[in-house]
Amino acid sequence: MRSLFVLLASLSLLACSSQSLSDYQGTTPQFDVKSFFNGPLQAKGIVLDRSGEVTRRFSVEMLGTWQHNQGKLEEWFVFNDGDKSERTWEIMKLADGRYTGTAGDIVGIAQGESAGFALHWDYQLNLLVDGSTYRVTFDDWLYQIDQKVVINRSYIKKWGFTVGEVILVISKEG
16 A cells, blocks of 8 residues: 555656646747747757766757748757768748747657747657667757757657657857
8 A cells, every 4th residue: 555655646746747838938038949040050969868877979060041931950960979960950930839840850740839938849750879760759848048049958758758868058150
């Protein structure tokens, strides 16, 4: 009986601990995706495994362009082990702070929404690891610190369990 109580108490704590986009409603600066991801950007980041150990470090050069509500974000990654990769996002700004996005390694359509200084993306990605491809889910949170800096924290999930994390600091050039 005591074990059941501990399990239920633990589960209720976990249920209360997850963030919601509404937590950021009314905060400033208001995350303007079109404005921030327009022009050249640079980023530095780390990849952590499920235990929290840093397994990779990387830098990213980015270039964002927009025409009306359609954006393109090109990304060029360089990892500390010498690996390089590229991704090009096609982003559509919808009504009410919502966004959709596609890229070559994204499965289907990414769904995003912003409130206050936060932007939340959900998507599945075909992730290449040591020559094998795994379909994982990204629970992607971006926080605009000011007009020049965004911090991105992504939880990588497989079968609902967090198996890794990416933390990235994105800076506007100029």
